[in-house]
Amino acid sequence: MRRAVRDLLRKDAPGSHQYAERESYVPSPKITFLIDHPKLTCQICQDTTLKLSSSSDDDDDTPQPGDFDYDESEDRTPAILPCAHVACTACMSAWLKEHDGCPFCREVHKHDRCQHPVGYRQLTHAAIASLPATKPEGGRVAPDCDRCSARARERRARDKMAGLADRYVRAREEAEMRPESGEAQDAHRRAKKAFERCGLDVGYEEVMAEHTAW
Ligand SMILES: [Zn+2]
Ligand SMILES: [Zn+2]
Ligand SMILES: [Zn+2]
Structure with a gap:
């Protein structure tokens, strides 16, 4: 060969x-x-x-x-x-x-x-x-290879997760301090949901990246 x-x-x-x-x-x-x-x-x-x-x-x-x-x-x-x-x-x-x-x-x-x-x-x-x-x-080559973009995605996911965790902790404190405020309870629920689904968004991004560029 x-x-x-x-x-x-x-x-x-x-x-x-x-x-x-x-x-x-x-x-x-x-x-x-x-x-x-x-x-x-x-x-x-x-x-x-x-x-x-x-x-x-x-x-x-x-x-x-x-x-x-x-x-x-x-x-x-x-x-x-x-x-x-x-x-x-x-x-x-x-x-x-x-x-x-x-x-x-x-x-x-x-x-x-x-x-x-x-x-x-x-x-x-x-x-x-x-x-x-x-x-x-008309296809294109991705700016980073799979390995480098996976590393960048991991970094972004970690930062995003940390940001959403912060927001969630603050919203939870606020909701505990003001149990009568519908607004604080809503904000708490939204922050909790955003924090929990963060990983799903990252997984989707990963699949799309693989299918649309070399
Ligand atoms: Zn051959
Ligand atoms: Zn060729
Ligand atoms: Zn690379």
Whole structure:
């Protein structure tokens, strides 16, 4: 597999494209893989058929990412970059270990703010529904990678929680001091509710972030 990647690098000198563009460029993956079903072959190894990996209910016991015996150099699932170029996971991961940019167009995909590289996304039945649009279809790369934005979200969630906790404690004191005031009781109820649902808002933000940008 490593050799196939090296061969591509050698053959694919600037200006000479040895690969079939239409088999490696998939700007609308949902339409291509769920509706059109063309026969695509990985243009790096010229061997792997690119099709959505079987869902978990098929009798396929190939190790999946996250399994302890998973080996990405054996994974034939299609992998896509924001520029809409596709190769099998084995080839894409081998290429990206040694290069910064896409194996086909050489575009270097980075998150603007944190400057970490944008990884490939795997095209599986489970993942394709939440795949962000590719760049040629108007998709965008998030300013921070998942890890950095999760850290920023955690920080924001902690600050928000602390602010709402403060408000809740003050409203509760006020309500205890003025049991006859409907206004104080209302404020107490609202503050309690806001404090309790804070985590839900953060969870929603997390899901939306994952589905709308790379
Ligand atoms: Zn391949
Ligand atoms: Zn590309
Ligand atoms: Zn980052």
